[in-house]
Amino acid sequence: MKISKDTILRLSQYKNITVKLKSLGFVKVFSDNLADALGISSSLVRKDFSMFEITGNKRGGYAVDELIEKLNTILGKDKVQNVIIVGCGRIGSALLNYYRYPKDGITVKAGFDISPADVTSLNDSNIPIYDISELESFIKDNNIKIAIICVSENSATAVTENLIRYGIEGILNFTPVLLKNHADCFISNVNIKSEIENIFYFVHFANQENIEKQS
Amino acid sequence: MKISKDTILRLSQYKNITVKLKSLGFVKVFSDNLADALGISSSLVRKDFSMFEITGNKRGGYAVDELIEKLNTILGKDKVQNVIIVGCGRIGSALLNYYRYPKDGITVKAGFDISPADVTSLNDSNIPIYDISELESFIKDNNIKIAIICVSENSATAVTENLIRYGIEGILNFTPVLLKNHADCFISNVNIKSEIENIFYFVHFANQENIEKQS
DNA sequence: TAGATTGTTAATCGATTAACAATC
DNA sequence: TAGATTGTTAATCGATTAACAATC
16 A cells, blocks of 8 residues: 555645534534545545545545544554654644643654754744754653754755654755755655745736645 | 646746755756656756746756756746734734845735734834734735735634735735635735645654655 | 767557446 | 445546756
């Protein structure tokens, strides 16, 4: 069974929407409902579910409570997820502050920076920011597996190599450098500059043609 | 000619890499070089280029200077791109500060918030933050076409509808709400929570199986 | 010239959708 | 029961790659 990133991103959306429906008092949800919300076909919703052995009732759809629970388990939300943020400049600090209390099942244990003194003023949380030299011992002592990196373009590759060497198995990369997946580490790239350029393109050429695909 | 978001994101990466190669003194670049950097086939690089009529030399690859220029034109970097940031909480302010001076061809003209007084302390730039009530006149007076939204989940849909009504044609959405493309407005979603959940999934299940696809 | 690389076509691969039997 | 929705298979669609003639 091969699962793509797109599939997991959809599961996350199914969960978000189902949680919202629950708050609206829904007890069951149909594949058609979720399909409409995501702008995809109901076949895909059912196919996604069947890959994870999420089953429904032939006429009653999927039970909201059960669906949320199963999706949470798949997405690892049933356990506490400890992460660290490496690079606490503007973007890193924003994430640090956004997650200053555990939220959405995500706990930020620490931030790291080459110059903690310089970024401390951006830190509005109680989460400590340590010097990057403490990265290795912290990761090993606290058994950290996931890191979010927001360092400068220049240091992105070196920092990533170190993180992998120290045992990090998953990285969310906010630097402008495209990092490729590594045998021991799953990496996902969020390139804000490219996303903005993408908008520029489609706004400019919207008149003459197309428009396709969202993310 | 149908161009997908993925294609444009690749063009943006081609440009980043080529700029780096130029700084290293490269004068020409081969499709194989770019393919390696992105982890794709050289056929795809050449196909992407041919869709935009970017041509090379049968033995000399692509001229670096010319390639950068053409990619910049396609990505709209030849003109000044004015954007606004709607919602200046932690993420919005981080972007505001990150782009406090025009950078990468992106100029942030203003921020907007329901409560400018509350977020002013986060604003480290000279970019003004206005009350959200001034959104319509500002967009129209300044002919703004692109907005980055970082508002709360609750207001995301309403804010988006207003932006489209005021004439915004492209939105980069950092809220957790999945916004669907609109006939008059291209929308790209960056869902940080989903991205983190995606990492969780692949780290957990890395042992048992797969690992596939990056973004 | 021989060798290398482009530009493009055909083949492959994977993701999505349509369709429908099963069944609640 | 009749009607509606799931679960799954086959069909379709689109994106990527392989292959190779053209040619610098």
